[in-house]
Amino acid sequence: MKVVIPSEMSRMEKRTIQEGFLSEDLLMERAGLAVARGVLALSPFPSSVVAMVGKGNNGADAVVALRHLALKSIKTAAILLYPEGEHSKALSLALKRLSVAQGGRPDGILHFSPQTSIHKLRHASVIIDGILGTGFKGEPANEVLVAIETMNALHVPVLSVDIPTGLDGETGRGEKAVQANRTVTFAFPKWGLLVDPGCRYTGDLVVSDIGLYPSLSFPAPSRQLILPEDMATLLPKRPPSLHKGQAGHLLVWGGSDGKWGAPMLSGLGGQRAGAGLLTLLFPHTGPKTSFFPEQMIRSLPESFSEGLSAIFDNIDVVAMGPGLSPGSEELQISRYVLDEFSGPVVADAGIFDLYRNFPMSLVRSNGAPLILTPHPGEFARYLNLPVSTVLEHSTELLLEWSEKLSAIILLKGYRTIIAAPDGRMTVNMTGSPNMATAGSGDVLTGVISGLLAQGTSPYEAVILSAYLHGLAGAELAKSRSIGILARELADSVGLVLSAAATEMDQSVPHDPWGDILLTRPARPILPTTGGPYEKI
Ligand SMILES: NC(=O)C1=CN([C@@H]2O[C@H](COP(=O)(O)OP(=O)(O)OC[C@H]3O[C@@H](n4cnc5c(N)ncnc54)[C@H](OP(=O)(O)O)[C@@H]3O)[C@@H](O)[C@H]2O)[C@@H](O)CC1
Numbered sequence: 001m002k003v004v005i006p007s008e009m010s011r012m013e014k015r016t017i018q019e020g021f022l023s024e025d026l027l028m029e030r031a032g033l034a035v036a037r038g039v040l041a042l043s044p045f046p047s048s049v050v051a052m053v054g055k056g057n058n059g060a061d062a063v064v065a066l067r068h069l070a071l072k073s074i075k076t077a078a079i080l081l082y083p084e085g086e087h088s089k090a091l092s093l094a095l096k097r098l099s100v101a102q103g104g105r106p107d108g109i110l111h112f113s114p115q116t117s118i119h120k121l122r123h124a125s126v127i128i129d130g131i132l133g134t135g136f137k138g139e140p141a142n143e144v145l146v147a148i149e150t151m152n153a154l155h156v157p158v159l160s161v162d163i164p165t166g167l168d169g170e171t172g173r174g175e176k177a178v179q180a181n182r183t184v185t186f187a188f189p190k191w192g193l194l195v196d197p198g199c200r201y202t203g204d205l206v207v208s209d210i211g212l213y214p215s216l217s218f219p220a221p222s223r224q225l226i227l228p229e230d231m232a233t234l235l236p237k238r239p240p241s242l243h244k245g246q247a248g249h250l251l252v253w254g255g256s257d258g259k260w261g262a263p264m265l266s267g268l269g270g271q272r273a274g275a276g277l278l279t280l281l282f283p284h285t286g287p288k289t290s291f292f293p294e295q296m297i298r299s300l301p302e303s304f305s306e307g308l309s310a311i312f313d314n315i316d317v318v319a320m321g322p323g324l325s326p327g328s329e330e331l332q333i334s335r336y337v338l339d340e341f342s343g344p345v346v347a348d349a350g351i352f353d354l355y356r357n358f359p360m361s362l363v364r365s366n367g368a369p370l371i372l373t374p375h376p377g378e379f380a381r382y383l384n385l386p387v388s389t390v391l392e393h394s395t396e397l398l399l400e401w402s403e404k405l406s407a408i409i410l411l412k413g414y415r416t417i418i419a420a421p422d423g424r425m426t427v428n429m430t431g432s433p434n435m436a437t438a439g440s441g442d443v444l445t446g447v448i449s450g451l452l453a454q455g456t457s458p459y460e461a462v463i464l465s466a467y468l469h470g471l472a473g474a475e476l477a478k479s480r481s482i483g484i485l486a487r488e489l490a491d492s493v494g495l496v497l498s499a500a501a502t503e504m505d506q507s508v509p510h511d512p513w514g515d516i517l518l519t520r521p522a523r524p525i526l527p528t529t530g531g532p533y534e535k536i
């Protein structure tokens, strides 16, 4: 599914109006009606609905919603943050229409003050947040901050129009944003609503079609979200005559004393994703057998400078880094893999420590595909930045570094995000807190590598893996929400992949104009900066 940023959204709106001959009034009617429906989803029989109204079209949408509710005999009030002279044309018109629908009640349209508005707000069944939408830039002005704080301090359900006020739709930043219970967004989800920390402010996210012409906005989607229906086109094809030699040979190189399990789990992830053959490459001091008998072991010779090419012959994909401890031999081997091995390389864990003082050296001189899968702590160490900076600026950092390194970067987390050097980005929404267990990330590295080994193209392999890996955790959570082992997560990947492959051909009838409910994030909100990665 396409995901947009605010500038794409306003371009789409302008061109739909100018070239598509749909009026702003009509689009706003549809938007307002979707919001009114959202209000009733939160509170089916509201005693009163109050809207906090800014000066732009976000406020106008909220006022249109109030009118639809007033016409159904629901008590409504619009609380205005700005004097009439500052209102957009659409807002002025919407207020006139509301006043008629309210029968001209003097307390139907009021001006905001923290002292006098609090009574009305506190007794509302739902508050509509129509202060700022996609026109928001910078930091919320003072009068907006006061309104946000007033709303957040009350225990009244809040429905945000398009985006919670104070949230940046392009990056998901917004420490002081409205904490919504539901957000009704128009046409397409905005990137900032889906990524962390923005996703913690949206509540349930509903995407409502309002009739915009997406083709009038951009030639190709640059940002997206993976939905179940996207899987059909991404899954590797497995003809009936397939033999293991055709399903790819994955080599996982990693491990160190105390951490031999990490590469084994990556190997298992690759095998559960369908790789035909799996070899673990260990130093000569490493184990000679794997915990899993289906995995082959190859030991590096004590002096390996001449022998590396033989090791990587006939290998389709290399995953390197799980459990790896940095050292000069490790640098030498990784250089060989990056520059001489011609297949895709997935780099994780120990590789980020190995290259932390010279991050640009991770570039592959042979130009073959490179995929990096750090968690925020690893990415921060690798770039020598505080973790809080990585968490706050994840979108920008991923775009910048994937271009610099010519690599696909997947940043793991509650909402994993993926960036490609050409500017494409994907956010993944599957997952479950039961995955917060050692080795989950190792499994993901393996799943990506396993799909690559079967010939899936790099970007597709990465986004599909993030989706499947999260789905596997969520499936397991149905029977075990706590205490899973990473090896069980890998097993679950195999099961969800198989289920997806069998369901692939069954088309589900759907309503293309229907609202889409995207998410039910956990509440209450958690601190978004610092957090557990600070300790790593
Ligand atoms: N896109 C679509 O297809 C459709 C969009 N629709 C709706 O329109 C909404 C976008 O409307 P919009 O462009 O009028 O912007 P909106 O967010 O209401 O506010 C703009 C005002 O905010 C102000 N402002 C900015 N930053 C600020 C700050 N930090 N602190 C304080 N103030 C700040 C800024 O003032 P300025 O800084 O320019 O003085 C400006 O006057 C969109 O979200 C959706 O709800 C639907 O109706 C139909 C189809």
Ligand SMILES: Nc1ncnc2c1ncn2[C@@H]1O[C@H](COP(=O)(O)OP(=O)(O)O)[C@@H](O)[C@H]1O
Pocket (backbone or CB within 6 Å): 374, 375, 412, 413, 414, 415, 416, 430, 431, 432, 433, 434, 435, 436, 437, 438, 439, 440, 441, 442, 443, 444, 469, 470
């Ligand atoms: N609460 C959660 N919601 C969604 N995904 C999660 C959650 N907790 C962990 N994960 C996923 O589990 C994986 C953990 O990876 P990582 O931190 O690298 O673990 P390890 O290093 O132990 O293998 C990531 O893919 C992350 O997205």
Ligand SMILES: [K+]
Pocket (backbone or CB within 6 Å): 058, 129, 130, 131, 132, 133, 160, 161, 162, 163, 164, 165
């Ligand atoms: K809003």
